[in-house]
Amino acid sequence: xxxxxxxxxxxxxxxxxxxxxxxxxxxxxxxxxxxxxxxxxxxxxxxxxxxxxxxxxxxxxxxxxxxxxxxx
Numbered sequence: 001x002x003x004x005x006x007x008x009x010x011x012x013x014x015x016x017x018x019x020x021x022x023x024x025x026x027x028x029x030x031x032x033x034x035x036x037x038x039x040x041x042x043x044x045x046x047x048x049x050x051x052x053x054x055x056x057x058x059x060x061x062x063x064x065x066x067x068x069x070x071x072x
Contacts, residue, residue, distance in 0.1 A: 005013075018026065 021029075
């Protein structure tokens, strides 16, 4: 279906969207999309940091619980 649109069809759709919504509305929409992407990346980064911190805490608890073998 979309294989038959081609470049002229895409340009025509872009022009119609620009006429219907206006330049200001489209630019504000793209700004919101950019903010969403930034927020998503920040959330992933914070989640990774939390996982790393939890993993460190678990490994420390395992070291504390593991009995040391008697020497000699």
